[in-house]
Amino acid sequence: MKSALAQVRTYERSVRLLMVNQFTINLGFYMLMPYLAAHLSGTLGLAGWVVGLVLGVRNFSQQGMFLVGGTLADRFGYKPLIVAGCVLRTAGFATLGLVDSLVALIAASAATGLAGALFNPAVRAYLAADAGERRVEAFALFNVFYQAGILLGPLVGMVLTGVDFRITCLVAAGIFALLSVVQIRALPTRRADHPKDEEEQDREGVLTQWRGIIANRPFLLFSGAMIGCYVLSFQVYLALPLEVRRVGGDGQFGTAAVAMLFAVSGLSTIVGQTRVTAWCKARYQAGQALARGLAAMGLAFVPLLTAAALPVPESGAGLWLLAAVPPALAALLLAVGTMIAYPFEMDTIVRLSGDRLVATHYGLYNTICGIGITLGNLLTGAALDAAREAGMPALPWISLCVLGFGCAAALYGLHRTGRLATPAADPRPVAA
Numbered sequence: 134m135k136s137a138l139a140q141v142r143t144y145e146r147s148v149r150l151l152m153v154n155q156f157t158i159n160l161g162f163y164m165l166m167p168y169l170a171a172h173l174s175g176t177l178g179l180a181g182w183v184v185g186l187v188l189g190v191r192n193f194s195q196q197g198m199f200l201v202g203g204t205l206a207d208r209f210g211y212k213p214l215i216v217a218g219c220v221l222r223t224a225g226f227a228t229l230g231l232v233d234s235l236v237a238l239i240a241a242s243a244a245t246g247l248a249g250a251l252f253n254p255a256v257r258a259y260l261a262a263d264a265g266e267r268r269v270e271a272f273a274l275f276n277v278f279y280q281a282g283i284l285l286g287p288l289v290g291m292v293l294t295g296v297d298f299r300i301t302c303l304v305a306a307g308i309f310a311l312l313s314v315v316q317i318r319a320l321p322t323r324r325a326d327h328p329k330d331e332e333e334q335d336r337e338g339v340l341t342q343w344r345g346i347i348a349n350r351p352f353l354l355f356s357g358a359m360i361g362c363y364v365l366s367f368q369v370y371l372a373l374p375l376e377v378r379r380v381g382g383d384g385q386f387g388t389a390a391v392a393m394l395f396a397v398s399g400l401s402t403i404v405g406q407t408r409v410t411a412w413c414k415a416r417y418q419a420g421q422a423l424a425r426g427l428a429a430m431g432l433a434f435v436p437l438l439t440a441a442a443l444p445v446p447e448s449g450a451g452l453w454l455l456a457a458v459p460p461a462l463a464a465l466l467l468a469v470g471t472m473i474a475y476p477f478e479m480d481t482i483v484r485l486s487g488d489r490l491v492a493t494h495y496g497l498y499n500t501i502c503g504i505g506i507t508l509g510n511l512l513t514g515a516a517l518d519a520a521r522e523a524g525m526p527a528l529p530w531i532s533l534c535v536l537g538f539g540c541a542a543a544l545y546g547l548h549r550t551g552r553l554a555t556p557a558a559d560p561r562p563v564a565a
Contacts, residue, residue, distance in 0.1 A: 137277050137407050140270065147263045147321050148271060151256055152278045154215075154312060154320075158252070159282025161308040164290030165226060165301050172298040177233050187235075187242045194246030196503030202247075203254035203496020204339055211259040211323045211492065216316050218252030221245075223309040230302025253499065258492035259323050261483045268483060269419075272476040273410035277403055284399035342490055346497055351552040352485040356498050358547060359423075359478060360505030361540030364513070365430040365533060366471055367506055369398050372513055372529060373460040376437060379521075381456030390457040394464045401468040409472040419477040419484075420548020424541045426474025431537020433466035434530040441527040470537075484555045509536075 141149055173184045206214040225244035232238060264271035293301040346352065374391045381387045413422045440459040446452040486494040513529060520528040547553050 137274055137403075140407060141274055144267070144271065144274075145263060146319075147323065148260060150316075150320055151260050151263075152275055154316065155256060155275060156278040156282040157308060157312050158219075159279055160286045160289065161222075161226070161305040161312075163283050163286025164293065165229070165305040167287050168290055168294045168298060168301065169229065172294075173238070176298060179235075183235065187238050190239050191242040191246040192503075194243040195249040196246075196500055196507075198247055198250035199254060199496040199499040199503065200343070200493065201496070202250040202252070203258070203492040203494070203499075204342065204490075205251070206255035206258060206492035206496075207342075207490050208339075211255040211262075212316065212320050214255040214492075215252045215259070215320065216313055218248040218250075218255070219309050219313040219316065221251065222248035223306045223313060226302050226309065227306035230299040230306070250496075254492040254495040257479060257495045261479065261491060262323060268480045269414055269476045270407075270410060272479040273406050273472075275479075276472070276475050277406045280399045280402040280406075284395070284403070287395070342493060343497075346486075346490065346494060349485065349556075351547070351556070352482075352494065352498075353501075354547055354552060355481060355485060355544075356501040357505075358540050358543040359498075360502055360509065361536045362427055362430065362471070362474055362478070363502045363506050364509030365427075365433070365537055366467055367510060368513065368533065369394055369464050369467060371510055372517060372533070373463055375517060377456055377460050381453065386453060386456070390453075390460070393457065394460055397461050397464045398468045401465055402472055405469075406472050409469070410476050413473055413477070418548065419481050420544060420553040422477045423474050423481070423553075424545035424548065426470045426472075426477075427537055427541035427544055428470075429473060429537075430467055430470035431534050431541060433463045433470065433537070434533045436460075436462040436466075438527055438530040438534065441530060481553055485553070487556050 141152060170184050170188060173179045173187060174181065179187075202214060202218075221244050225241045225248060228237060228241035228244070232241065260271055260275060261268050290301050290305075293304055373394050377390045377394070378387045381390055413425075417425065436459040440455055443455065446455065482494055482498055483491055513533070516529040516532050520526055544553075
């Protein structure tokens with residue numbers, strides 16, 4: 134961690150601030166969101182379908198508006214969208230803690246999702262622009278701060294929610310309010326480096342720009358191949374906890390083992406991300422690193438596949454080991470695969486954009502992957518149900534292994550055919 138902090142100090146102020154901002158954003162978000170469902174169903178007594186509706190509105194408003202948020206960032210500059218997103222999330226989080234009517238809760242949930250759609254593409258495009266030739270290393274450090282916020286947020290939220298969930302909401306809102314002020318005062322205004330490109334983008338209509346991006350076939354192929362990365366990494370929150378509880382039960386042991394999954398994932402990234410990135414950059418091209426990262430994520434489910442062939446002990450240390458160790462190994466390998474892929478993934482998006490409309494490309498990429506996560510989780514859930522009903526516990530792990538290796542092969546194919554290289558010319562639509 135000390136070496137990572139030393140690296141951070143070598144970047145200019147804007148890059149350092151964006152990394153601290155991302156840590157703070159995740160700290161505020163994850164201190165609240167893991168406990169929102171319990172507040173809605175328990176404290177407010179809402180029905181399960183209503184809880185699902187409120188949470189679903191947040192996810193839909195974020196995933197569905199990423200493209201719009203990226204487009205606005207390219208048109209009006211990165212800083213205004215980052216600040217607007219933080220201000221909107223301040224209002225949304227405060228409202229979640231202060232209201233109990235369904236309409237207000239849905240509005241607040243939509244606001245928190247829209248906030249993410251506004252600042253996420255802008256932050257990544259800003260970071261890519263100011264990091265310059267050191268983009269890969271900058272995104273590796275960015276992921277360290279990102280994971281640190283995810284790791285610390287739920288712990289802070291657990292303490293605050295133990296007192297009152299409203300306090301959690303107000304503290305999270307206060308964090309985003311402070312973050313808004315800091316960015317207004319300290320974050321430099323940032324737009325494209327090329328004034329001619331700015332003028333051309335201002336003259337172009339939004340639909341024309343979107344058509345140009347959709348015509349960028351290598352970018353779309355890359356986005357589709359990377360869906361598997363997000364589906365697989367999300368299993369730390371879906372399939373792995375369910376497997377822990379299936380084998381180990383829902384008691385204190387199950388809760389502790391699930392917490393260990395998150396700790397393994399977050400701590401391994403904080404400790405190892407910069408070293409893994411430096412090692413990979415010295416040996417592989419971006420496409421090779423991406424393929425190896427996805428292959429590692431496919432391998433992550435081999436320990437669970439092996440454990441599925443073993444008899445489950447009725448009790449004792451054997452049961453605990455079988456419930457905890459294979460999922461923990463899977464979480465570790467998923468983290469390693471993400472560490473390998475993530476910095477090169479972010480860099481590849483910039484290169485495939487031709488360094489033009491970068492935030493819009495990030496926005497569309499996030500939307501595509503968000504849709505993929507939703508469909509992937511539905512299919513994973515169906516595989517888990519089918520495995521339980523048919524008495525075939527290996528079925529979901531085989532499916533996830535195949536997904537990882539298939540996406541790795543697709544990425545390697547894109548690399549070998551030169552589709553992940555920087556385009557010779559910008560993918561701009563030709564005027565009629």
